[in-house]
Amino acid sequence: MIGKNTDRSRECAKLKIASLFLLYCYIVFFFNDTATTEIYTLSLHDALPILDSNSRLNILSGATFVLNNVELVSGSIFVESGGKMIVKNSKNSIWQNGNLTISGEYVLDNSTLHMNGTIDGEEGILVSSTGNMKIKGNSNITNGENVSFNYFFVVEDGAIFNMSNSYLSYVGWDSSPYKRGLEIYTDDAFIMGSSFENNYIGIILFGAREMILNNFIEGDSFGGNGAISSNSENNTIYNNTIFTYAFSSSGIYFSGPGKANNISSNKIVTSGENSFGIEIAYSSNENLIFNNEITTNGINANGIYVHENSNKNNVSFNFINSTSDGIRMIDQNSENIISHNIINSEGDRKSTRLNSSHIPLSRMPSSA
Secondary structure, eight states: OOOOOOHHHHHHHHHHHHHHHHHHHHHHHTTTTTTOOOEEEEEESOOOOOOOTTOEEOOOTEEEEEEEEEEESSEEEEEEOOOOOEESOOTTTEEEEEEEESSSEEEEEEEEEEEEETTTTTSSSEEEETTEEEEESSOOEEEEETTTOOOOEETTTTTTEEESSEEEEEESSSSSSSEEEEOSSSOOEEEEEEEEEEEEEEEEEESOEEEEESEEEOOSSSOSSSSSEEOSOOOOEEEEEEEEEEEEEEEEEEETTTOOOESSSSSSEOOOOOOOEEESSSBSSSSEEEEEEEESSTTOEEEEOSSSSOOOOOEEEEEEEEOSSSEOOOSOOOSSESSSSSEEEOHHHHEEEEEEEEEEEEEEOOOO
């Protein structure tokens, strides 16, 4: 084991770790031979490696770098395609003073990663088209010493992304692409049992067949939206708890031409003025909106809002408490099914407002 309780042994440990990093760099560069099939591994356990904050750590193809119960301060880290980095049991934190670029495999297990920027977007996480990122075991990704500055987090098309039972905060600072929050462009991402707090937008989906299950998502007071999907289809948004606070924000927002998404059994609470629990827009068709519990507390806030040529959606068995329309469908929509929803609306606002042709099937009585 490297590292003891005395100051002297700690200094010795730092020297040993520095030597190991030099040896590691020698290994991965020296053996970067495409003809060999051997795997070279360096594992650091119970150590305190300190790197210069401007340093760059490269994990090259064929190399594996394991950090176990380690505190690491590093500049940029690049995991090359075919390389692997595993960080586990490192709750004392990995301090990232540069970008984390993942083109190989990166595993964060029961560890804390600080994206330690000094301005918004100075650094962030990019999972490239060949990358594979797994976040699990009560891991935590957040910002750094200055909590006023946020970072970017982008998963490119073709990448593999899995996150379970972990925590993500302070991602995104603006409504522009690559600045909004966790942006997922790949297919088949899996996110379960995790918490998203203080992000500009909770989760942004552009792929297909994404599974977003059993998460807690809280939008901030600026971007506000919980989960957004654009041009995406066959996603499952199930049993999530979502809170939003911003003006004109949505707990869940889907826009076309994506279709056939399953939005079921979610609990959504909005507090912003002109907000929406679930919003389906711009030719987003054939979605199932089923068994959701929606409460809108802001002024002129709607429970479910379907508009802009969004057709053949099934809105059924939802429970809605709304300060405005419980369900609102306007702007040339057609053939949407409205069935067995329970709606409580305040004042003299209509519980359900429809425009164009829809199919209301056995809707349960609503209170005005």
